[in-house]
Amino acid sequence: MRLKYFLILLPFLTGCANTGEDFNLSPTLPTIASTPVKKSLKKFPPIDNGIPVTVAVYSFSDKTGQRKPADNIANLSSAVTQGAEIYLIKALMDISDGKFFSVVERGAIDALIKERQLIRNTRKTFAGDKAKQLGALKFAGIMIEGGIVGYDSNKYTGGAGVRLLGIGPMTEWRLDVVTVGIRVISVLSGEVLLTVTTEKTILSTNIGINVFKFFDMGTKVLEVEAGTSTNEPVNYAVRQAIEKAVIEMVKEGRRKKLWSYKDLQKPESPVIKTPKGGNNYD
DSSP states (O other): OOEEEEHHHHHHHHHHHHHHOOOOOOOOOOOOOOOOHHHHHHHHOOOOSSSSSSEEEEEEEOOOOBBOOSSSSSSOOOOSSSSHHHHHHHHHHHHHGTTTTEEEETTTTTHHHHHHHHHHHHHHHHGGGGOOOOOOOOOEEEEEEEEEEEEEEEEEEEEOOOTTEEEEEEEEEEEOOOOEEEEETTTTOOOEEEEEEEEEEEEEEEEEEEEEEEEETTTEEEEEEEEEEOOOOHHHHHHHHHHHHHHHHHHHHTTTOOOOOOOOOOOOOOOOOOOOOOOOHH
16 A cells, blocks of 8 residues: 555656756856846937936835735735835946946935045045045936835736546636836926836746545545745846836937937848849859
């Protein structure tokens, strides 16, 4: 009887072992994070006048207050990142390969001013009145503000399964949605020049197979479960939403004549000319 149980369990044990190799659960080296939208950022056309627009990003925080979804427990971890301004700054520096925006540091402005003060004091100590003056900080013409304004968990859920003679597969899925908002503000007038809102879905799936059998006149029971789950990283979805928002912000800015750029020209298809009198192979 034990041999019979082992033969029944063997395919599932083998499947579990293969699952680890398929999903590469072994330790890997660090990699550079990238998204599909990053290619669109790099290939975006530069600004027409060739002078990047100087922008400042002070904060881009989580405004949802959402906690990570969890069953039957109170989770204190936030559902989304608390430092999304890193993704926004990176997207602004990547668009047009750095030829559209020039980003100035404002998130660590207090530390920057203190460091400049240390340089002044050191130069004055050693050089006195002949100390070389520091150049002025670069100022920005526009500010970019906003944040993660929505996180809807379990917006759509579903699943399907079938069992025949106590054996059958089952699949479940869940769809969350994260919403990002960006606004462009004029530093001179304080006017909100434009706003953009984007959404990105976060998909989670669970696939498994169950076995439930009775043996020896219903006195012994065999129950086996095996499966795997896949969860799209929330930070990956947030970054894609921010990158898409930056692209739409630039397009909306051209519609409102804040800046201009030329559209990417599609490569022309080659034209094959046929000699007069038909094909000539001589």
